[in-house]
Amino acid sequence: MLTPAVQPPAARLYDPMLPSLHRVEYARWDTDDTFSLELARVDGATIPPFEPGQFNMLYVYGVGEIPISISGDPARRDLLVHTTRAVGTVTRAMSTLKVGDSLGVRGPFGTTWPVDAARGRDVVIVAGGIGLAPLRPAMYRILAHREHYNRVVLLYGARTPGDVLYRKELEQWRAHFDLDVFVTVDRATGSWRGSVGLVTSLIGRAPFDPLNTAAMVCGPEVMMRFTAAELEKRGVKGDLIYVSMERNMKCAIGLCGHCQYGPFFICKDGPVFPYRRVQHLLSKWEI
Amino acid sequence: MTKRTRQDSETPDIIESRDFQALFDSLAKQGYRLVGPTVREGVVIIDEIAQVSELPIGYIDEQEKGTYRLTHSSGSAFFGYGLGPHSWKKYLFPPRMRLWQAQRYNGSFAIAADDSTDQEVQPLALIGVRACELAALAIQDRVFMGDYPDPHYKAQREQLFIVAVNCIHPESTCFCTSMNTGPRAAGGFDLALTEVLEADRHYLLTQVGSDAGAKMLEAVPHRPATREEKAAADTLISRAAEHIERSMNTRGLKELLPASAESPHWDAIAARCLACGNCTLVCPTCFCATVEDTTDLTGENAERWRLWDSCFTTEFSYVIGGSVRASVKSRYRQWLTHKLSTWVDQFGTLGCVGCGRCITWCPVEIDITEEVRAIQAQHAAVSDGAGRKKKDAHA
Numbered sequence: 126m127l128t129p130a131v132q133p134p135a136a137r138l139y140d141p142m143l144p145s146l147h148r149v150e151y152a153r154w155d156t157d158d159t160f161s162l163e164l165a166r167v168d169g170a171t172i173p174p175f176e177p178g179q180f181n182m183l184y185v186y187g188v189g190e191i192p193i194s195i196s197g198d199p200a201r202r203d204l205l206v207h208t209t210r211a212v213g214t215v216t217r218a219m220s221t222l223k224v225g226d227s228l229g230v231r232g233p234f235g236t237t238w239p240v241d242a243a244r245g246r247d248v249v250i251v252a253g254g255i256g257l258a259p260l261r262p263a264m265y266r267i268l269a270h271r272e273h274y275n276r277v278v279l280l281y282g283a284r285t286p287g288d289v290l291y292r293k294e295l296e297q298w299r300a301h302f303d304l305d306v307f308v309t310v311d312r313a314t315g316s317w318r319g320s321v322g323l324v325t326s327l328i329g330r331a332p333f334d335p336l337n338t339a340a341m342v343c344g345p346e347v348m349m350r351f352t353a354a355e356l357e358k359r360g361v362k363g364d365l366i367y368v369s370m371e372r373n374m375k376c377a378i379g380l381c382g383h384c385q386y387g388p389f390f391i392c393k394d395g396p397v398f399p400y401r402r403v404q405h406l407l408s409k410w411e412i
Numbered sequence: 413m414t415k416r417t418r419q420d421s422e423t424p425d426i427i428e429s430r431d432f433q434a435l436f437d438s439l440a441k442q443g444y445r446l447v448g449p450t451v452r453e454g455v456v457i458i459d460e461i462a463q464v465s466e467l468p469i470g471y472i473d474e475q476e477k478g479t480y481r482l483t484h485s486s487g488s489a490f491f492g493y494g495l496g497p498h499s500w501k502k503y504l505f506p507p508r509m510r511l512w513q514a515q516r517y518n519g520s521f522a523i524a525a526d527d528s529t530d531q532e533v534q535p536l537a538l539i540g541v542r543a544c545e546l547a548a549l550a551i552q553d554r555v556f557m558g559d560y561p562d563p564h565y566k567a568q569r570e571q572l573f574i575v576a577v578n579c580i581h582p583e584s585t586c587f588c589t590s591m592n593t594g595p596r597a598a599g600g601f602d603l604a605l606t607e608v609l610e611a612d613r614h615y616l617l618t619q620v621g622s623d624a625g626a627k628m629l630e631a632v633p634h635r636p637a638t639r640e641e642k643a644a645a646d647t648l649i650s651r652a653a654e655h656i657e658r659s660m661n662t663r664g665l666k667e668l669l670p671a672s673a674e675s676p677h678w679d680a681i682a683a684r685c686l687a688c689g690n691c692t693l694v695c696p697t698c699f700c701a702t703v704e705d706t707t708d709l710t711g712e713n714a715e716r717w718r719l720w721d722s723c724f725t726t727e728f729s730y731v732i733g734g735s736v737r738a739s740v741k742s743r744y745r746q747w748l749t750h751k752l753s754t755w756v757d758q759f760g761t762l763g764c765v766g767c768g769r770c771i772t773w774c775p776v777e778i779d780i781t782e783e784v785r786a787i788q789a790q791h792a793a794v795s796d797g798a799g800r801k802k803k804d805a806h807a
Contacts, residue, residue: 382700
């Protein structure tokens with residue numbers, strides 16, 4: 126009855142609920158609880174183009190499906206990169222996948238970081254914890270077209286030094302003469318001699334021109350709220366601040382109702398929103 | 413099938429009650445599977461029927477907040493009852509549906525769209541669709557045939573023959589008149605019937621709503637209605653409209669509900685609400701669904717099913733770290749605000765048609781019209797109070 130064909134039968138319309146089969150090409154632990162998978166399509170086709178900020182629905186055979194942001198370079202069409210924290214049933218199962226194992230992918234879905242619209246401005250990227258993963262494609266895109274931007278600043282906060290994601294890459298970026306990278310941790314452990322404190326505390330001293338800055342913020346809701354408030358306090362316009370929201374999702378195409386956030390479906394109206402559009406919701410409880 | 417709305421001036425036809433079965437037969441002959449109201453375990457539900465005699469003939473229901481009682485009278489009306497807990501959405505948006513199947517294959521697995529025949533769409537004739545239900549269908553059309561059309565919904569929608577029935581026995585829980593959805597079916601049907609039961613006569617005044625409807629009527633004994641017959645049917649419908657007791661004032665609700673997100677009234681509702689989800693399951697427009705991934709015992713076969721879901725469950729909003737809407741208060745607020753406010757943002761229409769099912773089937777008698785009125789009253793009191801203060805300041 127079933128054939129190894131991963132594409133829907135030709136007679137059927139494209140079905141956005143049908144995952145396409147991918148193979149793990151590379152798997153590694155980034156931190157104690159966070160891992161990255163690099164995936165290629167089993168049928169050998171290139172991965173569908175995606176924009177920074179978009180996400181895929183990843184399916185682990187027989188276990189379930191969850192939305193995960195794409196964290197790889199949008200210029201690469203051979204491999205799809207996803208960074209995930211192993212915290213739930215599906216993500217834990219996903220963390221056990223090895224090179225050569227298969228998983229299903231649907232996507233890409235959702236809105237994107239305003240990387241192109243930010244040209245001609247300073248760019249401030251603020252990430253909290255795993256929030257760095259959905260912002261990394263934006264970093265890649267900006268660095269690939271560095272000449273179009275003024276100052277580029279990355280502010281990153283992790284819980285502990287051990288939780289710092291993409292450490293090598295951060296160190297490389299930090300070595301760039303045209304990039305300012307600041308990292309802070311909530312709790313210093315071991316030999317950490319870097320900054321300690323919330324990521325919001327970095328905003329005041331980061332080198333950017335608030336009157337000509339686009340900001341992209343991703344992290345826990347409370348972190349995004351206070352980051353946006355700090356950015357506004359420094360003079361960044363609210364309509365140039367972007368945040369990425371997260372909710373439960375089952376379909377990713379605006380049909381299942383799970384990701385509703387006030388009038389929005391986060392899967393199709395988001396996940397990336399101008400802060401102005403969601404500001405009134407962020408301050409409310411249990412929306 | 414293309415629906416053509418005919419001119420109101422067009423003369424309706426009369427099908428005598430004894431000839432009603434001919435409509436069933438001709439629909440069946442045309443390949444339609446007939447579904448309509450029938451009695452099961454003390455309620456009127458919607459299920460497959462073949463004979464007029466399977467309709468809840470002579471049944472009368474009594475509905476109130478948290479109350480549904482079905483009794484059999486000596487009457488012979490085909491449609492003398494109101495809405496039961498089932499809505500037609502179960503045929504277009506099935507409560508359980510397999511989306512796809514996967515199978516282990518060479519150390520990997522393969523996924524294929526569901527190709528089983530049991531879920532295939534087939535021509536369906538809906539018998540006895542009330543005006544509010546037609547409005548609900550139109551709302552679900554916008555939901556399921558928008559940016560990403562649901563293939564099953566769309567395919568099934570295109571294979572419907574709709575026999576509407578104008579309401580002449582509204583329930584106390586109905587409020588279609590204030591929602592502008594009833595009691596008369598205005599469009600979106602192939603045939604619309606008004607049942608007239610007099611001392612010595614029993615007939616169905618039949619209005620044609622589409623070419624398919626006109627064609628179907630040809631196979632049924634009928635004749636043009638007299639002016640008196642048309643007037644009799646019209647009187648029954650207008651009398652029904654006058655009998656509708658409940659109402660909802662929807663003016664300004666779109667703005668009021670989100671603005672009232674922090675209203676203490678949500679606590680008052682939550683103190684009663686059991687978060688059982690009955691209201692969402694009986695609602696003809698609620699469309700939320702979840703998915704279930706399963707494997708068989710061998711682990712060789714996996715499936716994904718789509719199931720109706722309710723925003724009243726804690727799992728509904730679960731993300732890592734817990735449920736976003738942990739409190740019952742926030743879940744009721746989500747449901748009501750969605751239905752009467754954010755639905756408009758999303759689909760350009762309210763999500764409520766005034767069918768009153770959520771009122772009848774709420775085990776703790778929460779009444780959507782009363783809750784809306786309470787929030788409106790509270791808002792009015794607050795703005796009134798503010799107005800007075802302003803005046804005081806001026807004095």
